[in-house]
Each structure stands twice: as structure tokens, then as C-alpha cells.
Amino acid sequence: MSDINETKIYLSEKEIPTHWYNIMADMPNLPQPALNPQTRQPAEPPDLISIFPMDLIMQEVSQERFIEIPEEVRNLYKLWRPSPVFRAHRLEKALDTPAKIFYKYEGLSPAGSHKLNTAIPQVYYNKKAGIKRLTTETGAGQWGSALGMACNFFGLECVVYMVKISYQQKPYRRSLMQLFGSQVFASPSENTNVGRQFLAQDPNSPGSLGMAISEAVEDAVGRPDTNYALGSVLNHVIIHQSVIGLEAQAQMAKVDAYPDIVIACCGGGSNFAGIGFPYVYNNLTKNDKVRVIAVEPEACPTLTRGTFTYDFGDVSGMTPLLSMYTLGKDFMPAGIHAGGLRYHGGSPLVSQLLHDGLIEAKAVNQKGIFEAALTFARSEGIVPAPEASHAIKGAIDEALACKESGESKTILFCLSGHGHFDMTAYDNYLSGQIQDFSLPQETLDEAIKKLPKV
Amino acid sequence: MSDINETKIYLSEKEIPTHWYNIMADMPNLPQPALNPQTRQPAEPPDLISIFPMDLIMQEVSQERFIEIPEEVRNLYKLWRPSPVFRAHRLEKALDTPAKIFYKYEGLSPAGSHKLNTAIPQVYYNKKAGIKRLTTETGAGQWGSALGMACNFFGLECVVYMVKISYQQKPYRRSLMQLFGSQVFASPSENTNVGRQFLAQDPNSPGSLGMAISEAVEDAVGRPDTNYALGSVLNHVIIHQSVIGLEAQAQMAKVDAYPDIVIACCGGGSNFAGIGFPYVYNNLTKNDKVRVIAVEPEACPTLTRGTFTYDFGDVSGMTPLLSMYTLGKDFMPAGIHAGGLRYHGGSPLVSQLLHDGLIEAKAVNQKGIFEAALTFARSEGIVPAPEASHAIKGAIDEALACKESGESKTILFCLSGHGHFDMTAYDNYLSGQIQDFSLPQETLDEAIKKLPKV
Numbered sequence: 001m002s003d004i005n006e007t008k009i010y011l012s013e014k015e016i017p018t019h020w021y022n023i024m025a026d027m028p029n030l031p032q033p034a035l036n037p038q039t040r041q042p043a044e045p046p047d048l049i050s051i052f053p054m055d056l057i058m059q060e061v062s063q064e065r066f067i068e069i070p071e072e073v074r075n076l077y078k079l080w081r082p083s084p085v086f087r088a089h090r091l092e093k094a095l096d097t098p099a100k101i102f103y104k105y106e107g108l109s110p111a112g113s114h115k116l117n118t119a120i121p122q123v124y125y126n127k128k129a130g131i132k133r134l135t136t137e138t139g140a141g142q143w144g145s146a147l148g149m150a151c152n153f154f155g156l157e158c159v160v161y162m163v164k165i166s167y168q169q170k171p172y173r174r175s176l177m178q179l180f181g182s183q184v185f186a187s188p189s190e191n192t193n194v195g196r197q198f199l200a201q202d203p204n205s206p207g208s209l210g211m212a213i214s215e216a217v218e219d220a221v222g223r224p225d226t227n228y229a230l231g232s233v234l235n236h237v238i239i240h241q242s243v244i245g246l247e248a249q250a251q252m253a254k255v256d257a258y259p260d261i262v263i264a265c266c267g268g269g270s271n272f273a274g275i276g277f278p279y280v281y282n283n284l285t286k287n288d289k290v291r292v293i294a295v296e297p298e299a300c301p302t303l304t305r306g307t308f309t310y311d312f313g314d315v316s317g318m319t320p321l322l323s324m325y326t327l328g329k330d331f332m333p334a335g336i337h338a339g340g341l342r343y344h345g346g347s348p349l350v351s352q353l354l355h356d357g358l359i360e361a362k363a364v365n366q367k368g369i370f371e372a373a374l375t376f377a378r379s380e381g382i383v384p385a386p387e388a389s390h391a392i393k394g395a396i397d398e399a400l401a402c403k404e405s406g407e408s409k410t411i412l413f414c415l416s417g418h419g420h421f422d423m424t425a426y427d428n429y430l431s432g433q434i435q436d437f438s439l440p441q442e443t444l445d446e447a448i449k450k451l452p453k454v
Numbered sequence: 455m456s457d458i459n460e461t462k463i464y465l466s467e468k469e470i471p472t473h474w475y476n477i478m479a480d481m482p483n484l485p486q487p488a489l490n491p492q493t494r495q496p497a498e499p500p501d502l503i504s505i506f507p508m509d510l511i512m513q514e515v516s517q518e519r520f521i522e523i524p525e526e527v528r529n530l531y532k533l534w535r536p537s538p539v540f541r542a543h544r545l546e547k548a549l550d551t552p553a554k555i556f557y558k559y560e561g562l563s564p565a566g567s568h569k570l571n572t573a574i575p576q577v578y579y580n581k582k583a584g585i586k587r588l589t590t591e592t593g594a595g596q597w598g599s600a601l602g603m604a605c606n607f608f609g610l611e612c613v614v615y616m617v618k619i620s621y622q623q624k625p626y627r628r629s630l631m632q633l634f635g636s637q638v639f640a641s642p643s644e645n646t647n648v649g650r651q652f653l654a655q656d657p658n659s660p661g662s663l664g665m666a667i668s669e670a671v672e673d674a675v676g677r678p679d680t681n682y683a684l685g686s687v688l689n690h691v692i693i694h695q696s697v698i699g700l701e702a703q704a705q706m707a708k709v710d711a712y713p714d715i716v717i718a719c720c721g722g723g724s725n726f727a728g729i730g731f732p733y734v735y736n737n738l739t740k741n742d743k744v745r746v747i748a749v750e751p752e753a754c755p756t757l758t759r760g761t762f763t764y765d766f767g768d769v770s771g772m773t774p775l776l777s778m779y780t781l782g783k784d785f786m787p788a789g790i791h792a793g794g795l796r797y798h799g800g801s802p803l804v805s806q807l808l809h810d811g812l813i814e815a816k817a818v819n820q821k822g823i824f825e826a827a828l829t830f831a832r833s834e835g836i837v838p839a840p841e842a843s844h845a846i847k848g849a850i851d852e853a854l855a856c857k858e859s860g861e862s863k864t865i866l867f868c869l870s871g872h873g874h875f876d877m878t879a880y881d882n883y884l885s886g887q888i889q890d891f892s893l894p895q896e897t898l899d900e901a902i903k904k905l906p907k908v
Contacts, residue, residue, distance in 0.1 A: 007529075007532035007533060010464055010466075012464075013461060075461075078462065079834070080835075090607075110834070110835030110836050110837075111835070152832050172877040172878075175881045176837065179831060179880050180831070181832070377633060380564070381565070381607075383564075383633060420874035420875065423625075426629055426632075426633050427625075430633065
């Protein structure tokens with residue numbers, strides 16, 4: 001038994017989970033099936049085999065509760081896992097709150113975020129299927145650098161389409177991918193048909209995740225040695241990220257602490273699902289009553305103001321249609337610093353659980369995010385990524401509510417990544433250049449009109 | 455007992471050392487005493503009281519073997535300590551060596567390097583002495599950001615004179631200091647008399663650590679509420695860093711592994727002494743025969759090509775004269791990427807031990823450093839700081855020697871910091887723009903001529 005008054009709660013490498021958790025075994029309503037983009041009929045495994053290996057396709061549709069983690073994947077997880085849970089003693093003191101605040105820190109991964117949790121198994125299964133080359137998109141660069149690192153570990157080529165504005169604003173993230181041997185293109189690029197079309201429409205396009213996905217998918221579809229990899233949204237990604245929550249549960253139990261509230265930021269939904277779903281599982285099967293809260297940006301409020309329906313994952317309509325909360329594939333979010341949360345859609349699993357009232361969502365604005373990030377950094381020492389700072393803001397809000405009510409709740413949040421490559425954003429904040437965004441309802445209505453008919 | 459085949463060896467927070475180790479209790483010859491810069495007589499504590507608190511001055515001259523770590527310092531150490539020792543399984547495999555390679559990783563500190571080990575106690579003792587404001591210099595910015603973070607923790611103001619070329623080349627390090635509330639000046643600056651003098655001599659001066667020290671000392675001497683803090687070289691700094699080696703010994707013992715060779719990079723000498731001196735202690739008192747090797751840059755070869763004599767710590771001759779290996783305070787090292795190793799002098803303790811043949815030193819060149827860094831990053835995942843990469847290069851050389859000889863030696867090195875703020879250097883390396891430096895003997899002879907007479 002560890003001591004709740006210590007700062008960090010560790011597990012040994014032997015306590016890395018042996019299995020991932022799959023919430024599809026337990027949710028009362030499964031998401032509507034993905035649809036083939038041409039036929040608009042439920043997509044079958046053969047529809048996906050041109051871009052994904054069969055092992056991942058089978059995980060995508062699996063209803064097995066626990067899926068064994070391959071030995072080779074667990075061995076690579078040992079480079080940084082189990083990740084520590086910190087008790088935020090100094091933050092609690094700074095807020096003068098009776099709440100107990102814990103955070104699971106995924107930023108100690110060598111790629112700097114939780115993304116490596118799924119990059120490693122994705123590359124593993126692709127290699128097993130004989131694939132030599134993977135394509136992907138990246139926004140802020142956290143996913144691209146994780147996949148690049150994982151490809152390097154397994155000896156696969158990695159081609160990353162990086163959203164142009166991030167490519168320009170975050171040159172260090174690009175350097176990191178190149179250091180691990182990845183080829184990086186600013187998207188939209190001249191490298192694909194769809195990229196050339198985007199450029200013809202707008203030569204100065206800043207790019208978007210939806211566009212970059214279209215490029216990466218086109219690149220993969222055309223080459224038999226090449227598959228595509230996605231860093232969030234899909235069920236197999238959500239499954240891989242369950243290591244976060246499974247470890248956290250073991251760690252919290254070691255100090256006999258049980259969260260009342262679990263919080264994470266939410267873009268595509270993978271780190272949120274990673275820490276949250278093992279707690280939803282307990283809610284569903286053990287009658288626990290843990291509040292599980294997704295925090296998203298006001299500038300891209302997929303879960304709080306989106307529509308629950310079918311939409312494409314990319315801009316050009318090449319991916320299967322997914323049942324999810326969406327702002328419409330043509331919605332162009334403002335250039336907020338949390339580039340990893342600038343995505344029009346949400347994970348079908350997260351969306352379905354939200355629709356069924358089994359989790360919560362809230363949106364927060366940019367100035368508040370950075371204020372929370374600074375409070376956190378100055379008390380805990382860690383400089384958080386702007387994405388992860390949404391979770392911090394959510395946790396601080398709950399801790400201050402406890403101060404108001406005098407309740408001593410236990411709050412656990414996922415600190416999904418560090419901000420070492422985001423210092424420009426902090427410069428802007430400290431010099432008063434960060435602005436809030438308020439999204440008019442008409443903008444949302446406009447994008448929703450263009451949703452595909454199914 | 456942990457398992458030698460695991461990847462990481464952890465200690466619990468309870469195993470953070472309770473005492474620092476002070477090699478002055480055990481070395482056969484103490485360094486010659488520091489000299490007052492005016493009188494050239496041995497400096498007495500009152501000579502230093504205008505810039506250091508008495509607790510640190512007493513540590514500077516202490517011959518007590520173990521010095522208790524204050525509770526408040528140990529509590530802050532818990533934010534990241536004990537730091538893990540990693541077994542470099544994947545690097546061993548990449549090198550195909552029979553050697554066992556371990557590294558103590560200090561880059562998980564929230565400031566990103568070992569510097570926080572001494573920043574925290576230095577600020578603690580200054581606060582205890584009623585000081586409100588600390589000044590310092592920084593090169594690459596690792597020390598400045600550590601001191602800024604520690605000042606923020608204790609509520610002291612922090613003023614950093616950052617070598618101008620680094621200020622320009624590493625804007626993210628400056629941002630990091632500002633995020634923690636530090637005031638940062640590019641040195642030479644208009645803020646001090648000595649800074650204005652340097653600028654008058656050369657308005658385009660890129661600055662140097664020696665110049666920045668002069669500015670920081672001048673700023674502190676003039677104000678009773680202000681002290682000065684140094685991130686390396688001095689005995690009290692060396693003492694604080696002993697937590698690295700003390701922890702490493704406990705960790706290696708847990709897997710029943712004992713290093714034949716201990717390696718660290720060496721600029722001022724603090725991380726080298728930190729990991730190395732507890733092993734020198736065992737050599738001196740338990741008849742161990744561990745080789746302890748300092749690795750420095752060819753472009754600034756203080757230990758391998760310097761002179762063992764008295765010199766100033768700064769350019770303008772404001773600091774006490776220290777007995778050390780030095781290239782001469784006027785020596786201007788080339789603009790290598792390992793900015794933290796661009797210092798003309800060495801720690802008196804390291805210098806004395808080298809002079810007495812109790813440790814070893816070697817110099818390595820820049821291309822080899824980056825080649826080693828890339829090999830390391832691609833096998834272990836961690837992107838190392840250019841400074842720390844000198845230790846990697848040293849370790850790889852020894853591991854390859856083992857491959858040659860067929861010996862299975864155990865190598866332990868200190869990975870003193872991550873390279874997340876040094877990606878420009880990697881860009882340059884990957885695009886073929888990194889060059890080696892060969893330092894003509896005449897250049898060294900020239901600088902040595904200007905050594906102060908004592």
C-alpha cells in the first residue's frame with residue numbers, strides 16, 4: 001500500500017495491464033454501424049482492408065471485453081509505462097480547496113503524450129500483416145511524432161501529412177518526426193490528387209485535420225505496401241488507450257482513493273476514453289457513480305453543440321460514414337492553440353455514451369485554459385500542452401466548486417501531454433495575445449446543412 | 455529486488471536520500487582555497503556574504519561527509535525524484551554489444567534537467583536568509599529555467615542574464631523562464647555597468663557564460679535584498695547533485711548490478727560530480743575500481759587541454775579566484791550546440807580529482823555527439839540534450855570497445871536532460887550543417903597567457 005500523502009503513485013512494470021478494455025462489451029447501446037462511403041450500407045471488414053490490417057479491423061468490431069496486449073507491445077510500453085499518477089498537493093494548496101486532486105501523467109512518454117499507447121500496437125499489427133509503410137495526418141504533431149517513433153521502432157516507413165498552419169507554427173514537432181526518420185508534408189500538399197484539388201480551391205489554405213486525413217487515406221489506398229493509421233476516433237484506438245484508465249484504477253486503489261469525478265480533454269476522444277471508460281465500466285457493472293467529464297474547446301464544440309448523426313471523418317468524403325456528434329465535415333474551426341482538439345467529429349463510442357447520458361461534456365474557452373495551465377505549471381512544475389490544459393481547467397473548476405460547497409471530493413484527470421513544443425502559445429498568452437472565441441449558432445447551422453444524406 | 459531484465463528501476467519517494475554526500479570529507483588532497491579577487495588571499499566566508507547565504511557558504515567549505523537535506527527540499531524533490539534508472543536494452547541491441555548499459559535519467563525533472571536538484575536547495579537557503587531576489591546567468595537555459603522554477607516555488611524574484619546567442623537561438627527556453635515569472639535579459643545587457651562595457655567593446659557580442667556571470671554578480675552585489683546563484687562549478691552545487699549518484703547506487707544494487715564504468719558530460723562539472731562522486735567515494739573507501747569518466751566537447755576542452763591553476767570564474771574578474779583546470783577566462787569557445795558546456799573553467803573538486811588521477815576525462819567532437827544522440831533516440835525513444843549526448847557518446851564508445859574485446863562490462867551514464875528545446879540543433883544535424891571543431895594549440899596558448907597572476 002502506497003501513501004496518499006506521497007506525491008507520485010507508481011506501479012511496477014509487471015503491473016502494466018495484460019489486456020486492453022473494450023467498452024463495446026458493456027455499453028447498453030452500441031453505436032450505429034459505420035457505412036461504406038459509396039454504397040451507404042454498413043461497412044464490412046473487406047471495405048477497410050485496403051487501409052487497415054485485419055487485426056485492427058477485428059478490434060474495431062470486437063465485443064470481447066478484454067483483448068490481450070501482445071508481448072512485443074507490452075515490452076515497448078515499458079519504455080515509459082506504467083505512467084505515474086501524481087497527487088497535486090501544491091495545486092490543491094494554490095486553490096485552497098478541500099478537494100483531493102490526482103492526475104495521470106501521460107507526458108512522460110518519449111513522444112510526449114498518450115498517443116504512443118496506440119501508435120505502438122497499430123504499427124505492430126501492420127508489421128505483422130506485412131505492411132512496409134504507414135501514412136497518417138497530424139494537427140499539432142503529437143500523433144504524427146508518436147506514429148513516427150513507433151514506425152522507427154518497428155522499421156516501417158512513416159509519411160505524415162501535417163496541417164499546414166501547424167507545420168509552420170510548430171517547426172520543432174516537424175523536426176521531431178524527421179529525427180525519427182518520418183517524411184513530413186505540409187497539408188494540403190502537391191503529393192496527392194485531393195491535396196492538389198484543395199490547393200486549386202485555395203492556394204493559401206491553412207489546412208485542417210479533415211483535409212490531411214483525405215490526403216493520407218488517398219496515399220495509402222493507392223499502394224499495396226502502405227496502410228493508413230488514425231490517432232483517435234476509431235474503436236481500436238479507444239481500446240488501446242484503455243491502459244491509461246486501467247493503470248489509474250490500480251494506482252488509486254493503492255492509496256485507497258476512489259475518484260468522484262474523472263476528467264479529460266476531448267478532441268477525437270481517445271485520451272478521454274482511455275482514462276474514462278474503465279470508470280464507465282464500473283458505473284455500468286458495479287453500480288459506481290463516478291462522473292466522467294469530457295472537456296472540449298468552445299471554438300470546436302463537437303460534443304456540446306454538434307449534431308448526433310452520420311458524417312464523414314474527412315473533408316473529401318473518402319472515409320466510412322461514422323455515427324457521431326459532429327459539427328459537419330466542412331466546419332473550419334478557429335486557429336486555437338489546442339490544434340489536437342480542432343476536429344469536426346467525435347469518437348462514435350464517446351458520442352453514443354454521451355447520447356445515452358452515461359458521460360458528460362462541457363466546453364471551455366481559450367483564455368481560461370491558459371490561465372488554468374499557468375496556475376498548474378506554477379504549482380506542479382509541469383508545462384502542459386494546450387490540449388491537456390482543457391482537462392486542467394475542468395479539474396480546477398470542480399475543485400473550486402468543492403471549495404464553494406465545502407465538499408472534499410476526489411478528482412482524477414488525465415494530463416495527456418507536455419507543452420514543451422507549444423511555448424509560442426504561452427508567449428502569446430503572457431503577452432496578452434490569446435483571445436476567446438464565440439461561435440455564432442448560424443455558423444454551426446451552416447455546416448450542418450452540408451451533412452451527407454444517409 | 456527488482457529484475458535486471460526490466461526496463462526501469464524505480465525507488466520509492468521514501469528512498470530519496472536524506473543526506474547529500476560531500477566528497478571533501480574523503481579526497482586525499484583538497485583543492486587549493488578560493489582567493490579573494492582583490493587581496494588574492496584565501497577567501498573567507500565574509501568575502502562571499504554579499505552574494506551567498508551563510509548556509510551555502512558553510513557547505514562550500516564543509517568537510518562533513520553527509521549533509522542533511524532539509525525536509526522542504528526533499529518534499530519538492532518528490533515532484534520528480536527519485537529519477538529512474540533505465541536499462542538501455544534497445545541501445546545494447548542496436549550496438550550489438552555484450553556490455554550492459556544503464557542510464558540515470560534526470561530529464562524527467564519538470565525543468566528538464568538535473569539543474570533543479572541544486573536550484574531548489576539554493577533558493578530554499580536564500581529564502582531562509584531573508585533574500586527576496588536572485589540573479590543568475592544561463593547559457594542554453596537549462597540552469598536559468600531550473601532556478602526560475604525554484605524561485606517561483608518559494609516566491610522569490612528571479613533575474614536571468616541569458617547569453618545573447620542562446621537568447622536568440624533558443625526562444626522557447628526564454629519563454630519557459632518567463633512562464634515561471636522570471637525576468638530574462640540578453641547578455642551583455644544595458645542593465646549593468648559591466649554589460650554596458652562589454653557592449654561598448656563589441657555591440658554585436660554574442661555573449662558568453664563568463665560575461666553573463668559578471669552581470670549577474672554585479673546586479674546582486676549592489677542590492678541587499680538580492681543574492682546570486684550559480685548552477686555548477688562550486689562545491690555546494692556539487693554537493694547537492696550527489697542525489698543523482700546516491701540514488702543510482704541504490705537502484706543498481708536493487709538489480710544486483712555494479713558499474714565498471716560511470717560516465718557523464720562535463721561543463722562546470724555538476725552532473726558529472728553528481729553521478730560520479732559517490733562512486734569515487736567507494737573507490738577511495740571501499741577499494742572499488744570503478745572508472746569515472748568526464749566527457750567534454752573538443753571545442754571547449756577544459757579538462758583535457760586546460761591548465762591546472764588559479765583563474766576567475768567570470769570574464770571581468772569579479773568572482774573569487776578558483777583552483778581549477780581552465781582555458782583562461784578570456785577563451786571564447788566556438789558556438790557549439792551544447793551551450794551548457796561552453797565554459798572556460800571546471801569545478802575545483804572535479805579538477806583536483808582529475809589532477810590526482812582519481813577520475814578520467816576525454817573530449818569528443820560535435821558530429822560524433824549528434825550521431826550518438828540519434829542512435830540513442832532511435833533506440834530508446836528519448837531525444838537527449840546536446841550536452842547529455844556527450845555522455846551517450848562516451849557510453850557508446852565504451853560499449854563498442856566491449857564488443858571488440860568481447861567483455862560484458864556494466865556501463866552507467868547520466869542522461870542529464872532532454873532535448874525538447876534543442877530541436878534546431880537536430881535540424882542542423884539532419885541537414886548536414888553540424889561541423890566539428892579543431893582547436894589550434896596557439897589559440898589555447900594565447901588565452902593561457904592572460905591568466906591572472908597569483
